[in-house]
Amino acid sequence: MDNTINITLKVWRQRGPKEPGKFETYELKNISTESSFLEMLDVLNEQLVQKHEEPVVFDHDCREGICGMCSLYINGQPHGKDAAVTTCQLHMRRFNDGDTITIEPWRSAGFPIIRDLMVDRTAFDKIMQAGGYVSVNTGGIPDANAIAIAKPIADEAMDAASCIGCGACVAACKNGSAMLFVSAKVSQLALLPQGKVEAAKRVKAMIAKMDELGFGNCTNTGACEAECPKSVSISNIARLNREYLCAKFKD
Amino acid sequence: MWLTNSSVGRKLVMSISGIFLVLFLTFHMSMNLVAIISADAYNAVCGFLGSNWYAVAGTAVLVAGVLVHFVMAAVLTAQNKNARPVKYEVSSKTDVEWSSKNMFVLGLVIIGILCFHLIHFWAKMMLPELIGSEDMIKETAAIVAQSGLECKEVEATQNGAALIRFTFSQWWVCLIYLAWLCALWFHLTHGIWSALHTVGMNNKVWMSRIKCISMIFATIICLGFAAVVVFGYCSNL
Numbered sequence: 001m002d003n004t005i006n007i008t009l010k011v012w013r014q015r016g017p018k019e020p021g022k023f024e025t026y027e028l029k030n031i032s033t034e035s036s037f038l039e040m041l042d043v044l045n046e047q048l049v050q051k052h053e054e055p056v057v058f059d060h061d062c063r064e065g066i067c068g069m070c071s072l073y074i075n076g077q078p079h080g081k082d083a084a085v086t087t088c089q090l091h092m093r094r095f096n097d098g099d100t101i102t103i104e105p106w107r108s109a110g111f112p113i114i115r116d117l118m119v120d121r122t123a124f125d126k127i128m129q130a131g132g133y134v135s136v137n138t139g140g141i142p143d144a145n146a147i148a149i150a151k152p153i154a155d156e157a158m159d160a161a162s163c164i165g166c167g168a169c170v171a172a173c174k175n176g177s178a179m180l181f182v183s184a185k186v187s188q189l190a191l192l193p194q195g196k197v198e199a200a201k202r203v204k205a206m207i208a209k210m211d212e213l214g215f216g217n218c219t220n221t222g223a224c225e226a227e228c229p230k231s232v233s234i235s236n237i238a239r240l241n242r243e244y245l246c247a248k249f250k251d
Numbered sequence: 252m253w254l255t256n257s258s259v260g261r262k263l264v265m266s267i268s269g270i271f272l273v274l275f276l277t278f279h280m281s282m283n284l285v286a287i288i289s290a291d292a293y294n295a296v297c298g299f300l301g302s303n304w305y306a307v308a309g310t311a312v313l314v315a316g317v318l319v320h321f322v323m324a325a326v327l328t329a330q331n332k333n334a335r336p337v338k339y340e341v342s343s344k345t346d347v348e349w350s351s352k353n354m355f356v357l358g359l360v361i362i363g364i365l366c367f368h369l370i371h372f373w374a375k376m377m378l379p380e381l382i383g384s385e386d387m388i389k390e391t392a393a394i395v396a397q398s399g400l401e402c403k404e405v406e407a408t409q410n411g412a413a414l415i416r417f418t419f420s421q422w423w424v425c426l427i428y429l430a431w432l433c434a435l436w437f438h439l440t441h442g443i444w445s446a447l448h449t450v451g452m453n454n455k456v457w458m459s460r461i462k463c464i465s466m467i468f469a470t471i472i473c474l475g476f477a478a479v480v481v482f483g484y485c486s487n488l
Contacts, residue, residue, distance in 0.1 A: 010340070023340065076344035102341045109334050156455075172345050174352060176334030177258075207259055216334030217258040217327045220445040221351040223343065234448075235455045242451025244259045 004030040005097040009044065011056055012104050017112050017120075023102075033093040037080065038063060038070065040092055057116040063088040065229065068164030071171070072117055073104040078168035078227045086166065086229040106171040109214035110178065123213045124165050124181060131205035132185045134194050153191050160187035162230040169224035169232075175216030180224035182210050183240035184232045190243055200247035207244055259449075261327055266449040268320040269442050273468075275313055276435075280475035287482045290402045290412035297411035302380035310377065321362060328355045350437040351445070357438040364431040371418045376408050400486075419483025428480045432473045439469030 006029050014021025028047075031040050038060050045055035061069035070087040074080040080090040095101065103117060111119040161184070169180035186203050189195025195202075218237060225234045254260040286293035300306040350357065375394065379387035391414075392407035398417040402410070419425050443465030447453055453461055 012340075073339060073341075076339065076341035081344065104339055104341070107335050107337050107339055109336055172343070174335075174343065175331035177331075179258075207257055211256075211258050214334060215258075216331040217261060219327070219331070219351065219354065220441070220448050221347045223345040223347045226345050226347065233455060233458075235453060235458055238448050238451050238453035241259055241262070241449055244257075245263060245451055248253055248260070 003033045003093075005033060005092065005095060005099070007031060007040075007095060007098070008100040010100060010102040011044075011117070013056070013116055014105075014113055016115060021113070021116075031092055033091070033095075035092050036063070036088060037072075037074070037090040037092065038088050057114075057118045059118050060088060065089045066164060068166040071106050071119065071121075071166060071168070073106060073171055075102055078106070078171040079166075079229050083226070084229060084231045086164075089229075106167055108167075108170045108176040110170060110176065111167060119167075121165070121167050123215075124167065124178070126213060127178070127182060127206050127209045128185065130209035131198070131202035132189070134189060135198065136194070138194055147193055149192065157188050157191040160184045160191070160232065160236055163188075163228075163232050164230060166229060168227050168229060170215060172223040172227035173216065173218075174221060174223065175219055177218045177224075178210050178213075178215040179218035179237050179240065180228065180232055180234065182206050183234075183236035186240050186243060187236040190239065199243060200250065203240065203243040204247050207240075261323060262449045264319060264323050265327065266446040268316050268323070269446045271316045272320060273439065273443060273446075273472075275316070276439075276472050280472050283479040284475055286412055286415055286479055290400060293412045293415075294402060294405045294410055297376065298405060298409040300377075301409055302377050306377070307381070317362070317365075321358065324355055324358055348441055350441040354438060354441060357434050360434040361431065361438060364427060364434075367427065368431070371424075372411070372414055375414060376411065380408055415479065415483045416486050419480055420487040422484065425480050425484050429477060432477050432480075435476075436469050436473040439472065440466050443468055 006027070009026045009028060010023045011026065012021055013024045026044055026047075028040065028044060031043065035043070038058075041056060041058060048055045059069045059071055061067045063070075065086040065088060068086075070079075072079070072087045074087065074090070079085060079087045080094070082090055082094060105111075105113050105117045106119045106121075108119075110123040111121055114120050163181060163184035165181060167181070170176055170178050173180075186199075186206060189202065190199045220234070220237070222234055225232065252260075254264055282293075282296055285296055375387070375391045378384075379391060388408055391410075394417050395407045395410045395413040398413040398420075400410075400413045400416050402412060407413075419428075444453075444461040447461050447465075
């Protein structure tokens with residue numbers, strides 16, 4: 001199988017955070033359908049370098065779907081049309097010969113553009129710094145089963161912990177809400193004994209930080225869950241609401 | 252005040268006011284069904300409510316509920332628009348419930364036609380009694396006489412059965428009411444489960460259940476109201 005396709009790319013180009021941006025159109029010939037989406041962008045950048053033009057800036061790192069660095073809003077969907085994958089796991093076999101592919105950066109007041117397709121996602125780090133940790137010394141690795149945790153609860157905590165913090169939830173949400181991210185980060189700790197001690201303090205601090213950074217209000221559309229590359233469930237958002245409301249009513 | 256300063260607080264206000272309005276709709280729908288069974292019984296209900304202090308107090312609380320729900324929705328919608336200052340070139344292709352994306356527009360439609368509905372009933376029943384306008388009471392009496400509905404002697408402003416018959420004698424009014432109920436159905440199918448989700452009453456197992464419950468509940472409410480519209484129209488034939 002050595003199929004190739006010719007495609008047209010419409011890519012958002014913006015030299016800096018304060019500069020005006022616009023879409024540039026590029027024609028790409030003979031792209032292997034076996035290549036990944038990011039490899040296709042590498043081909044584009046090689047061509048731009050050879051023409052002495054500025055390459056397109058985009059975030060990427062591990063290219064195996066676990067680091068959460070790659071982003072890109074491709075043809076109206078974060079991480080493209082495949083479900084439960086990151087952009088780096090999207091392949092060109094999902095596109096047809098002659099397709100026009102529009103590539104945009106995440107659009108959110110909380111994620112300002114750094115350059116081209118790269119956005120500043122340190123807002124997520126700030127939310128984590130506000131309380132997404134356990135501040136007691138839990139010592140060395142405990143013996144297995146020294147603290148008994150029911151399997152369904154351990155599974156839910158693990159599912160919440162699978163969030164890689166890529167920001168696709170914010171990018172997909174019509175309200176630019178970061179609730180799925182925050183709910184996953186609150187849930188992974190709130191479900192386990194080590195995290196329960198500071199649960200009330202944590203949820204209040206993280207929600208306050210999220211609101212401060214300009215993310216929108218959740219309206220339960222579920223777009224975040226549909227586009228999440230790790231399929232983090234919006235049932236975490238119900239837990240986040242529950243934790244927050246309980247903490248506030250206790251005050 | 253955390254109820255207005257935090258995103259979850261604002262959502263709680265939407266949720267609680269929404270649940271209150273759903274409970275009111277349930278009451279209103281059940282009350283309307285009485286009109287299908289017996290005009291006299293329905294008028295008795297109207298007479299019981301009338302412009303008594305508890306009905307007026309109830310109406311005031313209801314207006315407050317609608318206002319809180321509407322004003323908070325406007326605030327949230329504006330904030331959510333600001334959370335994405337630059338729009339996407341390609342509109343979202345993510346598959347989500349249609350109603351969940353259009354709750355504010357649906358709400359505007361519901362409030363708009365609500366004014367139309369208040370002119371038909373509230374302005375002919377409670378309002379004339381409240382302000383003691385003789386002219387308005389006479390106007391209502393004329394409509395009641397025109398409806399040609401025979402029932403026990405009641406004051407015109409408490410003859411809800413006659414007003415139903417008169418209002419729904421025009422086919423286009425019926426169509427507007429049915430369109431209103433469709434908008435309400437879409438609003439409720441998302442609103443009911445969303446309200447429960449916002450107060451935290453949801454998890455992986457209950458997700459599909461509360462969505463199903465909200466679908467059934469919205470359908471029962473809207474069909475109940477629609478039945479009275481159709482009944483009102485047919486009773487003129």
